[in-house]
Amino acid sequence: MARALLQKGLQAFRDCPYGWLSFCQSQISLHDYQGAEKSAKKGLDCIKSSTPDIRKQLQTMLSLSKAEALQKQGPTTAAMARDIYEKLLTDFESEDEMQILTGLGQTLLTLGDITQATQICAKALSIDKSCPTALALQGQISFQEGYFDDAELRFLEAIERHKDCAFYHFLLGKLYWEMNGNLRADKKKCLAQFLKAAKLDPYYSHHFFTWDITTLNKASRCYQKAFDLDPNSDDAGIALGDSLMELEDEVAALNLYKNITAMSSPGEGKWAWLRLGLFHLKHNESTEAITCFQSALRADLKDRHCWECLGEAYMSRGSYMAAMKAFTKASEVTAGMMANIRE
Secondary structure (H helix, E strand, O other), X not given: OHHHHHHHXXXXXXXXXXXXXXXXXXXXXXXXXXXXXXXXXXXHHOHHHOOHHHHXXXXXXXXXXXXXXXXXXXXXXXXXXXXXXXXXXXXXXXXXXXXXXXXXXXXXXXXXXXXXXXXXXXXXXXXXXXXXXXXXXXXXXXXXXXXXXXXXXXXXXXXXXXXXXXXXXXXXXXXXXXXXXXXXXXXXXXXXXXXXXXXXXXXXHHHOOOOOHHHHHHHHHHHHHHHHHOOOOHHHHHHHHHHHHHOOOHHHHHHHHHHHHHHOOOOOOHHHHHHHHHHHHHOOOHHHHXXXXXXXXXXXXXXXXXXXXXXXXXXXXXXXXXXXXXXXXXXXXXXXXXXXXXX
């Protein structure tokens, strides 16, 4: 609701940097990082419309939001986030220092620079040893270095100071999963943390681990909630559909795939077209399967798996020449990928 209201307001006042900042932060909370990056940029582009006395602080807040959105998109954009954080460090207000340092540390960790991330994290903790974001960052560093006991302590400390942070519970769950070989860890501890993370933020249900039918039912409900909150999330849709198929609720899965494909423009909804095709193939509906796999390939002609599925569908229908062409195309795609790797 808040997001929709912000969008409506920005349609009328497109040069309002505060509006773009609020919209950007709402997108980050919903894990729409590409959208958040664009909103932050639009806010920065119209920053001159703000009054001089608040312009600097507003610019800092928009820059911090843009950097966070870039960092959370992964290593490919994290370098741009690092540049923003480093620039902010040269000219910041004291109240922004911790956010800049922990953001920079998280970005360096995303880029795989553990040494620099450790130094930045140490500086942040020297300023405020009880800061939950700094504690969680140190936990992630210890986790990557294999110091599981220290990582557990840091995550627990972060959770103690911010009990409603889904990310911290998710990190602790991941840690317990990696500690599975240790007698102190068991799957129930992992499950408890993942459930807390998913309950606080359905986004983390995408990463849910399942071990039995009871847990799978819980996971499927989490996926459903995540998908209801963001129907454009491929991850949520894929997880929901796969869990429904695992639960043998084929009718619900089929309805999901049909709804997604019906709303998709040409070249979109690849994951739903592919799964709908596999559904038809499983039920010996080869003509329908062929149509679905062709639609999936419109989104990505270099997907070897889609070409192989199309070949199987042609084989099922008895169209052997067409099947041979599809399998040949799958081989060509694989050969191209191998050539790129060798280069």
